[in-house]
Amino acid sequence: MKRGLVLGGVSALLFEVPYVHAVDTAAIRDEEPAQFVRACDAMGAGFYQLPQSETCLKIGGSVGYDVTGGADVYSGERLRSLSRTVTATLYAETRSQTELGMLSSYFEFEDSVVDGVDEGMTLGDLIIDLNGLKVGASGSQFDSWLDSAGNVLSDDVIAYAGGMTNLINYTANVGNGLSAMFGVEEGSKDGDHDYRTGSYVPHFVGGLKLDRPWGAIATVIGYDTVIEEAAAKVRLDLKLSDTLSVFIMGGYQSDPEKPNYFGAWKGTYAAWGGVSVSLSPTVTFNSQAAYESSGKYALALNLDYEVVPGFLITPELNYTSFGGDPSKPDDAFAGTVSIECDF
Helix, strand or coil: CHHHHHHHHHHHHHHCCCCCCCCCHHHHHHCCHHHCCEECHHHCCCCEECCCCCCEEEEEEEEEEEEEEEECCCCCCECCCCEEEEEEEEEEEEEEEECCEEEEEEEEEEEEEECCEECCCEEEEEEEEECCEEEEEEECHHHHCCCCCCCCCCCCCCCCCCCEEEEEEEEEEEECCEEEEEEEECCCEECCEECCCCCCCCEEEEEEEEEECCEEEEEEEEEECCCCEEEEEEEEEEECCCCEEEEEEEEEECCCCCCCCCCCCCCCEEEEEEEEEEEECCEEEEEEEEEECCCCEEEEEEEEEEEECCEEEEEEEEEEECCCCCCCCCEEEEEEEEEEEEC
16 A cells, blocks of 8 residues: 555656646647656756756666575575565655755665565655755765675675664765765664664764776774774775776774674674676676674675666675674575666
C-alpha cells in the first residue's frame, strides 16, 4: 500500500493537468510541447524544468536482482540454499539557481524482498543543499567524502564507516581542485551499539580533498563526542591510463577497545585497495582487497557487463578470512550474480 501511495504521488506531481471548463481547442493545438516540458541542460543529464517554475527536476531509480550461493562473507554463516534479493529504488532530485548559489534537494525510497520476505519500504538519503551547505539525513561524511571503497558489490566486508545519520555540513571549493568540508552528525544505532549522541553536543567530522587530472587524494577525520575517541582515513586514487585506475585507503582509530561511530573496523588499523580495468567499452574488471589489524581480510573480484545502456550484469566472487575469531568459521566463500536495470 505504501508503495502505491508513493508512486501515485510522484505520478500526480509529474503529470497532473489542471481542469479546464471551456478551452479553445485550436489554441491547444497551437501550443508547443516545449512550453510545458523543457530540458535543463545546464543542470545535467535527465533534468527537466517544472512548468511555471525555475526549478529543474530529475526522476530516476533502479531495479536489481541478486542471487548468492556459498556463505555469508560478512558473518561466515553457510547458506543452505541460494539467497535471492530483489531491490527497487526510486529517487527525485531538484536543482535551481538562486542569488545565493545552487539550491538542490534529493530524496529516495527503497524496498527489498529477501528470500520471499518483503523487508518494507525505507527512506534513503534526504538532503537539502544550498551552495555547499548541506542538511538532512544520509550516510556519514566519514564515508561519502572518500567515495566509500571500491567498485565491487561487497566493498564493506571490512567496515569503513558508521551508518545513516542526521547531519549538517559545509563544503567549500577553494580552487585548483582543492575542497574542504566540516560538519556535525548525530550518529546512528548499529545492532547492540548505539552511537547516537543523545545530547546537545554532536559528533564532529572534517575533511580535505584534492582532485587533479591524475586522480585524487583526500583525508577525513571524525570525533565521537560520546566515546571521546577519534578515527581518520586517507585515500589515494590514481588514473594510470584511460582504461586503468587504482585506489588505496587506510584507516586509523585511537582506541579499538572502545567501539566508536566513525571507527567501524576492528583493530587500530585497516586498509582497502582495488584495481579497475576497462576491458572493452561494455566490460570492466574490478577487484578489491581489505584488511583490519584484528586479523580479518576480504577479497572480491567482479566483471561489470553493460549489455545495453542502463542494463548491467555483474558476476562477483568473494572470500573472507576471519582471522581466528572464535565466534566465526575460519573463512567464507561466496558467488553472486547481480542484474540491475537503471532508469
